[in-house]
Amino acid sequence: MALSLAISPCPNDTFVFHALVHGQVPGAPPVEVTYADxxxxxxxxxxxxxxxxxxxxxxLPWLLDDYHLLPCGGALGRGCGPLVLTQPDRYRPDRDHADREQADHDDGGRADGARADRADLTGATVAVPGDRTTAYLLFRLWSAGRPPARIEVVPFHEIMPGVAAGRYDAGLVIHEARFTYPRHGLTALVDLGEWWEADTGLPIPLGAILARRGAVDPEAAAEWIRESVRRAWADPAASREYVLAHAQEMEPDVVDRHIGLYVNEFTADLGEAGFAAVEALLGRAADAGLVPQTSSSRATAWTS
Structure with missing residues (x-):
């Protein structure tokens, strides 16, 4: 009987799951895959x-009654967080951050507003890729639980063009947008991953892989995924055609940078730091009243 799998068409997912989807993982069942945002x-x-x-x-707080969190296959890391984008000079950071940005610029660092962690977006219309995405949850935590007056859920591929055209004051973006937003004439007002890492010292938990309770053995599923990751790393060229076919017209260079950033040691195993990041994200969000309370054992004991 085939295993139903849903992943995004993004290069990190297709790279990781290529071997599993194509029947190259010994002992794994056939897979029927669905690609969706x-x-x-x-x-x-x-x-x-x-x-x-x-x-x-x-x-996760809405899903853990029915699914196991697997310790591999997802997207978690450092330097890979969501960005808040605006048109140049549309919003400015507070004076303290403007001074720090100038100091960064003088030292040869970035001066594009990406560290403006207290920039004021009150009253702005912000396009977000989903109301239960990690990107939006980080945005709400960053803005102290008080997001701008108007939030619009917008398909990911429409966010940057919409901000550039003035339909939205700002846009919350993920994935390859980290590499491509300057092409749209936009600037990064804040890097939420940078803010999260500075505030917690932990990596950013973005996307998780879940196994449905009663439908698939989580320990077996974790080993299938780990073997798929090992095969991807051992022979990156094997998945190249498949990855590019689903990459939504990304250039090969962007695809490579995308995989290099989002497929990392946490993809093979979350480990202590990865699970700590998940606990911190869900704990802070629950304390702020943004998600239901989830016990740490429920969130991280994937074999329970």
């Missing part, structure tokens, strides 16, 4: 639609 898979997981599914870590 994470906002779609978050909703589908609530219906129990897939045996294995990629979701946002922010969605």
């Amino acid at each position: 994470v906002d779609v898979t978050n909703t589908a997981a609530e219906r129990g639609a897939f045996d294995l599914v990629k979701v946002s870590y922010a969605a």
Whole structure:
């Protein structure tokens, strides 16, 4: 019987799951794969639609009764957080941060506003890729639980063009947008991953892999995924055609940078730091009243 799998078409997912999807993992069942943006898979997981599914870590509090969190295959790391983008000079950081940015610029660092962790977006219209995405949860934590007056959920590929055209005052973006936003004439007002890492010292938990309870053995599923990751790293060229076919017209250079950033040691195993990051994200969000309370054992004991 085939295993139903839902992942995004992004290069990190197709790179990681290439061997599993193509029947190259010994002992793994055949796989029927669905490709969808994470906002779609978050909703589908609530219906129990897939045996294995990629979701946002922010969605876990609504899903752990029906799914196991697997310790591998997802997206978690450093220097890979969501960005808040605006048109140049549309919003400015407070004076203290403007001074620090100038100091960074004088030292040869970035001076594009990406460290403006107290920039004021009150009253702005902000386009976000989903209301249960980790990106949006980080945005709400950054803004102290008081997001701008108007939030619009927008398909990811429409956010940067919409901000550039003035339809939205700002846009919350993820993934390859880290590499491509200057092409749209936009500037990074804040790097939420940079803010999170500075505040917690932990990596950023973005996307999780879940196994549906009663449908698939989580220990076996974790080993299948780890073997798929090992094969991807051992022979990156093997998945090249498959990855590019689903990369939504990304240039090969952007694809390579995307994989290099989001497929890392946490993809093979979350480890102590990875699980600590998940606990910190969900704990802070629950304390702020943004998500339901989730016990740390429920969130991280994937074999329970």
